Amino acid sequence: MTIRTRLTLWYAGILAASLLVIGYGTYREIDEQLRRDHRKEPMEHAIDETSELVLQVGLPAVLLGLLGGWWLTRRALGPVKKLTDAATKIHERNLRDPLPRTSNGDELDQLTKVFNDSLARLDDSFKRVHEFTLHASHELKTPLTVMCGEAEIASRDESLPSAERERAASQLDELRRLARIVDGLTLLAKADAGQITLAMEPVRLDELVRDNFADAQILAEPQGIKVELESCEEITVRADRHRLRQLLLNLADNAVKYNQPQGRVTMNLRRADNMAEFTIANTGQGIPPEMLPRVFDRFFRGDPAHSQTVDGCGLGLSIAQWIVSAHNGTIKIESATMKPTIVTVRLPLDTK
């Protein structure tokens, strides 16, 4: 029940109660008067007259009260509705836009002010997180460069025993993986802070998809996975070529990694509803429904046991999602346990 309904009902209740008091008072008065006039059966008369009075005057009064109450609460709570509407639009990215204030100093205005203040604090801490990630990735790269360099030298140092060299080589692999994670984080932090400009140009998406198809076949070969390009319409989009390549490779790489031996990967590129639609489907263990909403989260790994065997930086889908949204497109994943997983990317066509 809304506050407005509740307040109106209370208001009506209070009116009714006061009417009862008035009614009782009137009844006593009439009763007494009748007694003084020595009329017989005063009680019945008194009740009749009182109830007549209450019905004729009281009922309209209560109805009027209900209407009045409805109107009053509406006036009082109107700003709350406006506030609610504005607050539903609050998003991580528009925290800087404050909620509209009436500046008349009433209770609701005070509430709005408090709310705006906490929004500003929230915005501030979001900014700090982004700045932190940016600085952290830069600060991490300097020591990483030194460590990679030293591991690389050690891995090729003929004067070291071969076991030592092996160890250095394995360290180098892990360091490179760490470097890729840092790269991915930097990219996402920059994207969050809106600091990346894309080099937009007309791009033949079908050519990129064909290249990607060839690469996917190569990646899939060791596990005996079959890759198919079912359709590939000639489509031009307005996009950043490098980022699209990155997107397609990320998706193809995932489709191969999270597959079963002798499985399949199927790609399609066609026009749909005036958009370019690229789909990539794979056979595999599927994604349980409860995990589906989280697959784009940074470092989210569906199955902890599976993540041991699959190499990757855990940022692939987050980056893919960013690339797609930076191109004003959409990406969605459909899957279920033991069902094929289908990723659909839609990008606006080049209209020029």
Added chain:
Amino acid sequence: MRVLVVEDEKKTASFVRKALQAEGFAVDVCHNGDDALAAARTTPFDGIVLDIMLPGRDGLSVLRQLRERKNTTPVLLLSARGEVNERVEGLNAGADDYLPKPFELVELVARVRALTRRGGENKSTVLRVADLTLDTLTRQAQRGETSIELTAREYRLLEFLMRSAGRLCGRMMILEKVWDYDFDPGTNLVDVYIRRLREKIDANFESKLLHTVRGAGYVLKDTP
């Protein structure tokens, strides 16, 4: 060949210097931008390895100064920022190549080597390494009398390797030049393609041309 390394981080500067020296380069090291400009004014270098983040005058500003002075020494930019647009910004400012940190030393050495030899690139339409030939007009590959079928990507890979014959090519360099990727995809694409290419050009022949330098990259050359 004399190379100037401009890097403020001492350890990095030190192993970059050692790696380049091991490849036969004479190496000078500066730790800030002003020293670098002074050194470049007095010494004719064959190449400059320039870090972007330097104390005081940063690498991009050093680069612009050099180019304003009509100094055309090839410059390889190093950067820890790894920004998507930084490569473009650097190349626009007059850099010849760009390498994000952390880099592989062999990759760096290979690039410096490519830079300092720039201009001497094989421009003929028929490329030749031992008895392997590649006609860049007809896209025909041949080893001895046997003609070799190549996919589009294999052709591009072979052309790149043949144009840099005798020089070590790092994985990132190959990804950049053959795949047009400006990021490390973290896959073994290059290795798999090299394996397939090797099956086609080397498997049935006595002398091998395509060699793996462990943990470093690949080189196409006549003698092992």
